[in-house]
Each structure stands twice: as structure tokens, then as C-alpha cells.
Amino acid sequence: MICQPFPSGSLARSQPSICTGFLSIPSLADERSVWSDGLKQSSLSASISVHYWHSEPYQLISVKKRWKSLSKDIHSSGCIRQCGEVAALANGRSSTADKHKDCLRVQEISYRPPGTEAFILKNVTFSLPEKSLGLIYGRSGSGKTTLLQILAGLAMPTKGLVQFGKKGDVNISSQQRTLSNKVGIVFQFPERYFLTDSIIEELTFGWPKNTNDLYLRETLVARVQAAISAVGLYKVPMDLNPRALSDGYKRRLALAVQLVQMPDLLLLDEPLAGLDWNARADVVKVLRRLKQEQTLIVVSHDLKELMQLVDKAWRMEMGGVLVEQKVPLDV
Numbered sequence: 639m640i641c642q643p644f645p646s647g648s649l650a651r652s653q654p655s656i657c658t659g660f661l662s663i664p665s666l667a668d669e670r671s672v673w674s675d676g677l678k679q680s681s682l683s684a685s686i687s688v689h690y691w692h693s694e695p696y697q698l699i700s701v702k703k704r705w706k707s708l709s710k711d712i713h714s715s716g717c718i719r720q721c722g723e724v725a726a727l728a729n730g731r732s733s734t735a736d737k738h739k740d741c742l743r744v745q746e747i748s749y750r751p752p753g754t755e756a757f758i759l760k761n762v763t764f765s766l767p768e769k770s771l772g773l774i775y776g777r778s779g780s781g782k783t784t785l786l787q788i789l790a791g792l793a794m795p796t797k798g799l800v801q802f803g804k805k806g807d808v809n810i811s812s813q814q815r816t817l818s819n820k821v822g823i824v825f826q827f828p829e830r831y832f833l834t835d836s837i838i839e840e841l842t843f844g845w846p847k848n849t850n851d852l853y854l855r856e857t858l859v860a861r862v863q864a865a866i867s868a869v870g871l872y873k874v875p876m877d878l879n880p881r882a883l884s885d886g887y888k889r890r891l892a893l894a895v896q897l898v899q900m901p902d903l904l905l906l907d908e909p910l911a912g913l914d915w916n917a918r919a920d921v922v923k924v925l926r927r928l929k930q931e932q933t934l935i936v937v938s939h940d941l942k943e944l945m946q947l948v949d950k951a952w953r954m955e956m957g958g959v960l961v962e963q964k965v966p967l968d969v
């Protein structure tokens with residue numbers, strides 16, 4: 639996990655319209671009439687009243703990414719467009735196209751950090767179908783995390799393309815913007831970067847506090863509900879401090895924090911690291927369920943535990959060369 643300071647003038651301070659005021663999201667019991675069909679049928683009983691957190695100069699790159707993509711999303715029609723999809727997710731129905739269509743195509747990505755001579759990644763090429771799980775493994779220092787950062791739009795490849803959905807020309811700068819909107823990333827030990835004192839604040843970090851737009855409110859609540867439902871957090875009180883959760887549930891919450899942004903692709907860096915056997919089994923169970931609705935790329939050394947979920951696998955050789963492996967792996 640890389641920590642970086644915000645550029646001068648934090649995002650929080652530069653967007654006062656987003657971080658002032660209070661957005662009251664209706665509870666299921668109180669305002670059923672405003673809910674879409676999908677939401678009415680949701681089994682979630684959580685009453686969601688969202689308090690927003692006042693901004694400090696945050697220092698984590700993941701925070702910056704969350705803030706950026708949420709605020710952009712909220713101000714764009716994309717948020718509204720996705721409402722039906724979210725409601726479908728909340729209902730447990732499939733919302734996107736069939737499995738087996740490529741979600742992601744990576745073409746000849748090479749990466750040399752600015753100001754250095756050596757390439758960390760060399761001509762990395764692969765694709766991954768929708769709603770499948772791709773596993774990347776390899777020795778420490780081979781370049782796995784660097785590849786995840788490029789896929790998440792956190793670093794710009796020196797050359798090559800990353801594409802979602804249908805084929806088309808994408809230039810590198812628009813590519814980075816697209817990636818940070820479409821991809822969620824759960825870093826190693828994500829619970830270390832929880833920022834707030836309640837689960838609901840963690841999930842709604844950066845959302846507007848004040849809006850009369852009912853449709854937007856519905857959309858945001860639907861997002862929270864779909865994410866909570868997807869990771870099985872619905873029995874946990876939303877005002878609980880995230881740090882009071884068990885280790886396995888902390889990872890669930892970290893997944894939900896990303897799912898709330900409706901990513902097309904979710905990246906996980908060592909999702910089982912540092913967990914006891916019980917929590918590891920718990921996270922594997924959640925990943926199995928998530929895979930039914932979500933495209934996942936997992937970087938992990940825990941091949942045995944994850945193998946039953948893996949659709950495609952690649953080994954990252956030292957020097958940043960990615961080699962596809964036959965699945966199931968011989969572990």
C-alpha cells in the first residue's frame with residue numbers, strides 16, 4: 639500500500655459543495671413510497687441515516703480515489719443511469735451482460751517508473767471475462783502490485799492499453815480516468831485505513847450531505863444496500879465502529895466500501911493475508927458469492943484456498959513478465 643499526501647489544497651477543501659450540509663437518507667420503514675420496486679423487495683432492514691464526516695487533509699491514496707470517484711459520480715448522469723442496475727443488484731438479480739464476454743483486455747502494458755531506467759512490467763497482455771475471478775501470483779518483487787495499480791488507474795503505463803467492454807481506441811490519459819471510475823481496489827490489510835467511527839460513515843464517505851434530489855438519494859441508498867447485501871453485512875448495526883468488527887468482517891466491510899462505487903472490476907491485493915483460518919474461510923465464502931455478480935482480480939500467495947474460485951490464473955515472473963497458467967493449478 640502506498641501512502642501519498644494530497645496535492646496542495648485537499649480534494650475535500652476544493653469541493654465544499656460536496657462536503658457541507660447533511661443528506662438525510664430515508665429509512666426503509668419511513669419512506670417506502672419513494673423506493674423503487676427493487677428496493678422495496680430488499681430484505682435489508684438497516685435504517686440508514688447518514689452523517690457525514692467533516693474533512694481533514696486526508697493522506698491515503700485510497701481515500702483520494704474514493705473521494706474523487708464518488709464526487710465525480712454524484713455529479714454525473716452516470717450515477718442516475720446506474721440506479722436500475724443497483725436496484726437489480728439489491729434484488730440479487732444479474733444486472734449486466736452474460737458471463738464469458740470480456741470485461742477487461744490488457745494489451746502489451748509496460749511500465750517504467752518515472753525517472754528510472756528499468757521496466758517493472760514488460761508487455762503484459764491478458765483478458766478476463768465478466769463475472770469471473772482471475773488470480774495473479776508470483777514471487778515478492780515481481781510486479782504484481784504495480785500491475786494492480788495500473789489497472790486501478792493509480793499509475794499510468796509507459797506503454798500499452800487497458801480496455802473495458804467493447805473494443806475501441808483509448809488514449810492513455812483518458813484511459814487512466816476511465817480506470818479510476820470503473821475499477822475498485824482493496825489494498826493489503828485494508829482495515830488499517832478505515833477512516834471513520836461507524837460502518838455507515840465508512841460506506842458513504844464523501845457523499846453529499848445535502849440534496850433534495852430524491853432520485854439521487856434513492857440511488858445512493860440502493861448502492862449502500864447492494865454493497866452490504868453482497869458482502870453479508872446486513873446483520874451488523876450500521877453505527878458500529880468498524881474497528882470493533884472481527885477480522886473477517888473488517889475485510890467484508892473493506893470490500894463493501896469499494897462495491898458501493900459499483901466498479902466494473904474489483905482488484906484485491908492479498909485478501910487473506912494476516913487472517914486466521916476462520917476469517918480466511920469467511921472471506922473465501924464472500925468472494926465466491928461476489929463472483930456471481932462481479933469481475934474480480936486477486937493477487938495472492940494463497941493458491942490452495944482460492945483455487946476453487948479461480949477461472950484464469952497467471953504467474954508473474956521476476957522482471958514483470960506475466961505468463962498464463964492452466965487452471966486448476968497444480969498446488
Ligand SMILES: Nc1ncnc2c1ncn2[C@@H]1O[C@H](COP(=O)(O)OP(=O)(O)OP(=O)(O)O)[C@@H](O)[C@H]1O
Pocket residue numbers: 751754758776777778779780781782783784785
Ligand atoms: N516507483 C518505483 N520506483 C522504482 N521501483 C519500484 C517502484 N515501485 C515498485 N518498484 C519495484 O518494482 C518491483 C515490483 O514491485 P511490486 O510491489 O509491484 O512487486 P510485488 O510482486 O507486488 O511484490 P510483493 O509480493 O512483495 O508485494 C520491486 O522490485 C519494487 O521495489
